[in-house]
Amino acid sequence: MSKRSRDEVESTTDLSKKEKREKKHKRRKTEDQLADIAETNKSTPTATAKSADDEEARKAAKAARKAERKALKEEKRAAKALDGPEPVAAEVATKKSSEATHEQAPALAVLSQSEIDEFLSKSQITVLEENKKAEPLRPIISFDHLSLGNTELKSLFSGFKQPTPIQSAAWPYLLAGRDAIGVAETGSGKTMAFGLPCAQHIAKKESGKKSPVIRACIVSPTRELTLQIHEQMIKLAAPFGLKATVVYGGVNKDQQRETLHGSSIIIATPGRLNDFIEEGSIDLSKVSYLVLDEADRMLDKGFEPEIRKIATAASGKNRQTLMFTATWPPVVRELAATFMSNPVRIMIGDNATGELRANTRIEQKVEVMDPRAKNDRLLEILKKHGGLKAQADRALIFCLYKKEAARVEDFIRYKGYKVTGIHGDLSQQKRTESLEAFKTGKVRLLVATDVAARGLDIPAVKLVINYTFPLTADDYVHRIGRTGRAGQTGESITFFTEHEKPLAGALVNVLKAANQAVPEDLLKFGTTVKKKAHDVYGAFYKDPGEMKKATKITFD
Structure with a gap:
């Protein structure tokens, strides 16, 4: 250690000792004042004088307590500065106790495990569980196994024979309040997979509440996809008396602002949603259901900073976070590890690596x-x-x-x-x-x-x-x-x-x-595969998953 560094350390140590001596001196001075006041009260014959002295004593005691609290706050602030800033709450994967519960249908419970395994194999469903202590949930094979209750809600599924594989596998975990990652091909029914649990989740949250607030946020990369999700969410939210609103770029902001009032569910593109958050038009502090749809596409388009801001702003209690993607590259894995708590990964198809493949049909x-x-x-x-x-x-x-x-x-x-x-x-x-x-x-x-x-x-x-x-x-x-x-x-x-x-x-x-x-x-053109260029950074982009970890250097 250099002489300058030793001098700085010694200076800091001397300053700390000096502050402790000053606080000790102030405490003794206050105690002496209180003792003098008490002694004076004993020797004062009149009740009026005694009352005045008591008032002074109370004031002195109050001042002493205030000084101690202030000193304690300063000590905590100093310790916090040395340790560095606290991580953002939304970015820390915490063990949460979900309020949601999922009751397995009796008709599903009586099926043998071999029948369940056969269905999973036939549907090419792979469920990867990070929480080793958690029990695997059986897929919802039929709509009869789904507790819909609402007649209007049942009518939405009347034209379908059975749930799609991603719906069958995801619904039990999503209805149970788990964080989940769905990796499936396009056109696999992902919107309904996260949409139904979303509506039921918000309905429970809003039950008994007079004025609705935004409790669910669904983010997607394009205006067209956002409008499409909004169309589905209107149908799912209506039976519960909930309002779903859509915001996206390319249209007047003032008109969209007016539609936000009374909304419980918001579907948005990353750019316009961030604009509204920054100007204070949208408050996501009560959001307890966050969906990142087409996450890989949003990252490809350079929306990672916006996604991180949105995930940080969506800070509702026991937030459930869902991510749906067609691929599973390192950059998507890193994002999932940042914002999700023990997520279950549900993969559809024989593509265990999560690489993008064309639909075989x-x-x-x-x-x-x-x-x-x-x-x-x-x-x-x-x-x-x-x-x-x-x-x-x-x-x-x-x-x-x-x-x-x-x-x-x-x-x-x-x-x-x-x-x-x-x-x-x-x-x-x-x-x-x-x-x-x-x-x-x-x-x-x-x-x-x-x-x-x-x-x-x-x-x-x-x-x-x-x-x-x-x-x-x-x-x-x-x-x-x-x-x-x-x-x-x-x-x-x-x-x-x-x-x-x-x-x-x-x-x-x-x-x-x-x-x-x-x-x-x-x-005849050859089979050499050209390296994919990043949409924003071009051929010079390097995937974070390929980068080496930073080396920590310590100087003696």
């Missing part, structure tokens, strides 16, 4: 061609599918750029087809109208950029056409994931040109993983 076709042949081939496909005039048939045509999407939309319309579009150059109102027309079947052809490629649930999409291949193989998987949803089959046709040559290897891997035929023309 989708028939994938890749056509290698000259870019100038795209328009003619597109018309051939539309003609082959009868112009998609059947009531149940809809097709999504994906383009890479906004101007390209507008051009292709105009070309298809010029050829006599009824078509609409959705891309970044359109206003939010126009995008919403286009999507609604497509979902209702008023228009059965939709030309879109990747803004619509993630999370949108349009059950009747039978065909996805990739007019231009996306920038990454992951985006390709998300694009074709718009078909083959909820157990249905689908078809995708991809136009691939020499311009996309560096992505050929990654596409070949996706096709092979889904047991799809790989065209010979595609193999």
Whole structure:
């Protein structure tokens, strides 16, 4: 240790001793004053004088107690400064005692363990439990095993035969109040998986309360997905008399602010939600149910700082945190470890590593061609599918750029087809109208950029056409994931040109993983896989999971 360091330590020690001597001196002085006052009271003959002295004694005693409390606070403050700042409460994984309970249905309890194991194996459900002491919960195999109670709520599930695998496995844990991570393909029913427990959780919290407050917060990466979740949550919240509100960018803030009053559930995009938190329009301090939907996508888009702020602001008692994702990369694992308490991980499919894979129910076709042949081939496909005039048939045509999407939309319309579009150059109102027309079947052809490629649930999409291949193989998987949803089959046709040559290897891997035929023309481009570039930091981004831990250096 240097001379300067020793001098500083000795100076700090001397100062500490001096403060202790001063406090001891003050305490003795106060005690002497109290003794003098007491002695004076004994010798004073008149009652009036005695009363005045008693008043002085009380004041002196009060001052002494105040001085001691102040000194104690200063000592605690000094100790806190030496130890460093306390961690944010929302970022510490604490052992919480959940108020939620889940009672297993009698019909489910009588099933043998072999029957349960057979169902888990057939549905490709893997449940990984971090809490080794916790007992595994049986999946809800049938809607009869689910305690719905409300007639209006039961009607929402009347058109479904049985829960999807992610719903079957997740519902018991979510209804029991557990933190959970759901890793499943697109179109697997994740919204209903977290939506039903959310509505029941908030209904219990709001029971008997006069003025509702925001108790549930659902965060998703895009406006379209946020609106879609909001649509589902309105149906789930209505039977309980709850209000669900949606906030997202691209529209007037004042109008959205007005809708917040009386809301118990908020569905939002990260950017707009943070804006409202910072300006004080939204208070998440009572949020006890937090959902991060499409978490991997939000991190890919650089929303990690916003997510951390939201998770910190959502500081309700015994908060239940849920994360749903299509992949399980190190960066998502790190985020889960930061904000979740002993989460149970539920994985659907044979993909134990959590890598992104294409839906095996989708028939994938890749056509290698000259870019100038795209328009003619597109018309051939539309003609082959009868112009998609059947009531149940809809097709999504994906383009890479906004101007390209507008051009292709105009070309298809010029050829006599009824078509609409959705891309970044359109206003939010126009995008919403286009999507609604497509979902209702008023228009059965939709030309879109990747803004619509993630999370949108349009059950009747039978065909996805990739007019231009996306920038990454992951985006390709998300694009074709718009078909083959909820157990249905689908078809995708991809136009691939020499311009996309560096992505050929990654596409070949996706096709092979889904047991799809790989065209010979595609193999000619080679099978080398180009490293994926980060959406924000490009090719220079390094995953935190790959970085070495910091080395602590101690100087003597």
